[in-house]
Amino acid sequence: MRRRVLVALLAGSALGGAACLRAAEQPAEIHISARKFEYRPNKVTARLGQPVVLVLTSQDRIHGFKMPDFGLRADIVPGQETRISLTPDKAGSFTFFCDVFCGDGHEDMEGTLVVEA
């Protein structure tokens, strides 16, 4: 089935090119901070069909962000913002997790995206 999720990895300043858009058209940003061995917050919420941008940062080392249900993955590098655009096309609870091995506790580093209908 053709996935209708819009996915784009954007460089930290790339949104500047969209500055002419009205504020009301800007997708909501969801900020998530990563560190061994957790995401903060580890539960975030979006609405079905409403575009959001996940803004990911790391406090210590390279972590990963992988959410297979939406075909998303990215590295989270300290000192950089990793931005992932997403328009959820299905409701429910979806797990994201670190896929860059980061130590004893790596397997527990995960969170949940709740998409409300």
Next chain:
Amino acid sequence: MQHADRRDFLKLAGLAGVTFTAGLFPGWPPAAQAATDFHFVQFSDTHWGYKGPANPDAEHTLEKAVATVNGLGRQPDFIVFTGDLTHTTEDAKERRARMKRFREIVSALAVKDVRFMPGEHDAALDKGEAYQEFFGATHYTFDHKGVHFIVLDNVSDPAARLGDEQLAWLAADLKQRKADDRIVVLTHRPLFDLQPQWDWTTADGAKAIDLLMPYGNVVVLYGHIHQENHHMTGHIAHHAAKSLIFPLPAPGSQPKRTPLPYDAAMPGLGTRDITMADKVTLVELPVTKG
């Protein structure tokens, strides 16, 4: 994946849970192999250094498994360890201490031809530096009685990639093989997407499978998931082995991949004896209480 094949495999596995036999070398005529039958033993996921409630007996489990294999009536030709020899630690000195102690314990194996490969617990935090000091190369090949063994490293890159360089090395090695050669791939993580939601994958494993696909007699033996699992990608069979530390849940059977509760009888732990003939026979060797 061929679903009919997979059902057959699962049915076979369910017959005993101990012995698993399948025609895994369909292109290999029985008359050609009678003189070259052999068997070897697979250890996996020993996680030496782990301390926790999932295995209060962790200090002794590996020694018990060594004793079990030493007690086999017919000793294997060789032994392989498919990764996670040690449990991870961020302390580089402690990492080496664990590898040293692990090597001491397995030196008690009666069979001295032992092949190692890393798991992410051994190699991902330092890109295999300590592992290579103790055990050598992380990917290599060897041959035994007409079977070509290929050891792949999908863990030294913490993002679980084989990487283009290793894939090119694999392609070059396979170019030297004939289409009906018997090939056994040994690796730590599943090369296919077993359970992506639990990260039970190799990021670029599909590229390795594509390279192997032209060869008619290929078997992949791996670890990482701490349980038996049997899966087909086309004609290539993939078999996961039990661990020697704690069992993990069946793929997708519960929300989180947390270890199963400890059972003093340790039914979910063990090693595996693998007989290579026209068929490959897997016999699970439980850990016996010492």
